[in-house]
Amino acid sequence: MDEIERVRLYLSEKNPELKIIVLEEDTSTAPLAAQALGTEVGQIAKSILFKSNGDKYFMIVAAGDVKMDNKALKQLLGSRPRMANAEEVLAVTGFNVGGVCPFALPNPIPIFLDESLKRYDVVYAAAGTANTALPISYEELMRLTGGSPCRVARDN
Numbered sequence: 001m002d003e004i005e006r007v008r009l010y011l012s013e014k015n016p017e018l019k020i021i022v023l024e025e026d027t028s029t030a031p032l033a034a035q036a037l038g039t040e041v042g043q044i045a046k047s048i049l050f051k052s053n054g055d056k057y058f059m060i061v062a063a064g065d066v067k068m069d070n071k072a073l074k075q076l077l078g079s080r081p082r083m084a085n086a087e088e089v090l091a092v093t094g095f096n097v098g099g100v101c102p103f104a105l106p107n108p109i110p111i112f113l114d115e116s117l118k119r120y121d122v123v124y125a126a127a128g129t130a131n132t133a134l135p136i137s138y139e140e141l142m143r144l145t146g147g148s149p150c151r152v153a154r155d156n
Contacts, residue, residue, distance in 0.1 A: 004020065004022070006104050007101050011134075022131060023037075023133065025131065027130060027132065027133055033064070042063040042120065045102070045123040047061050047101070048068070049100065050081040051081060051082055051083075058111070059100075061111065061141065062117065063114065063117050066154060067155075068153060069153060069154040076152055095126070099126045102125055103144045108146075113138065113145065114149075114153045123141065
């Protein structure tokens with residue numbers, strides 16, 4: 001089963017009303033996705049995998065126009081994390097960098113949704129590949145991911 005089908009299957013069980021948008025354009029970065037979708041960069045929900053305390057992974061989903069605040073991340077986790085590399089991202093999430101969906105993961109990991117996403121009624125999360133997007137509300141994203149709210153982003 002390919003990545004998009006894995007996300008579609010998950011959505012069919014959890015919320016079949018949500019529909020994946022497949023685009024011709026590359027949406028692997030927040031600016032590219034915003035341009036392809038005709039939205040603000042902040043409306044793109046970027047999913048970033050981090051590693052802390054040896055081999056503990058967790059994901060932060062934040063607005064596309066913010067940066068991670070290292071001090072806030074350290075406070076949240078109790079140690080200083082580092083971003084996972086491309087091989088780790090694929091191994092842990094089953095998705096390649098640029099198409100990481102924050103749900104439909106092969107194994108559960110802690111997921112934190114940054115409050116920077118709350119500015120928008122709808123945000124766009126990647127849906128498994130570097131040319132997919134899923135329009136979704138913060139509340140529904142919270143429900144689908146089983147995530148926890150956090151505030152670890154700062155303005156760019």
